[in-house]
Amino acid sequence: MYSTVKVSVRKMKAFLWGLLALVPILKAQVPHWGPCPEPATQPAFNLKKFMGRWFEIAKLPAQFERGRCIETNFTLMLDGSARVVGSEILKGELKTIEGTAVVEDKRNPAKLGISFSYVLPYTPYWILSTDYENSALVYSCTDVLRLFHVDFAWILGRTRSLPAATIDHGKEVFTNNNIDVSRMILSRQQGCDKDL
Template identity: 45%
Template sequence: MTAFQVLSVLLLAAAAAHAQSFHLGSCPTASVEKDFNITEYMGTWYEIEKLPAVFERGKCVQATYSLLSDGTVSVRNAELLSNGKINSIEGVARVKDPSQPAILAVSFFKGIEDPYWVLSTDYRSYALVYSCSNYLGLFHIDFAWILARTRALTDDIISQQRDKLAAAGVDINRLTVSNQTGCDAMA
């Protein structure tokens, strides 16, 4: 197998495992929420829009965050599958550097941490989260979520968050609207 073939297999495997697409080059530089207050961020957030993620297959996607006594954060992501069952996963997030509390690392599997950057939030209605990982210095895979405290968000706020992603160099044309209807089973 040639070096090009090995690289192609690695790229495809990484893309399949972590996202539906990847981008050549390094992750864009994004500014995070200044003076982020992790305590105010705790609670349930509903996914309004996202960059495609193969690990999300359902609707009514939501994340619940709880502060733990050691300063880490319990994370529970849940979605409603087409068969009516709730699919969920639990993990832990931690602030990587106390001087930058909006930059967290989240882990759902032992030994594997992924970035979780809170780019923008007002804590009571919306949050904008970005995650990006570089691979082999050749390409990156990114995720983004526009979140809300309710299952809907005004078009104005969505537009503002999309603009912030675009200003950070994120391809907002790939954002998809999340289905937050028929979510009674999630209550």
């Protein structure tokens, strides 16, 4: 019995250390109780039409996005995946990161996965809605033992700004899918081209 208690204490300590390791990741995010929501995604999503340059218009705060003039460029590859190049201006310097996007579920091609390192698993990058030419709504969520989740949401545009009505409609779509966007903020997209 003593060894069983000892093993349980070790498991509990490992679990607590694991949760503590998540603290830096969760710093900018607000964890929500329960598993990730399952929002509806873009029906009949066309990956090829989604390719190209997208600017971040609004977002839930994210620890990994601290700069301004954030944009992502998607390029379709021959194997059906997409090359993803993200960029931002941080402390006066242009920072870029390159990754790969794949369709994780052929029956639901709007459920993409993105990885920015060959050693990291693909992170959900779900297209909830897009007209391909003006705007897109993207959602990502990480489930932690089904106890709580941390999510990300973005409103993207083909230009550096979108009408307020489009942004309001995007927030409404997120809210209708049980995604809390009360902390959503506008991204800084002013003076981007002249700084580079």
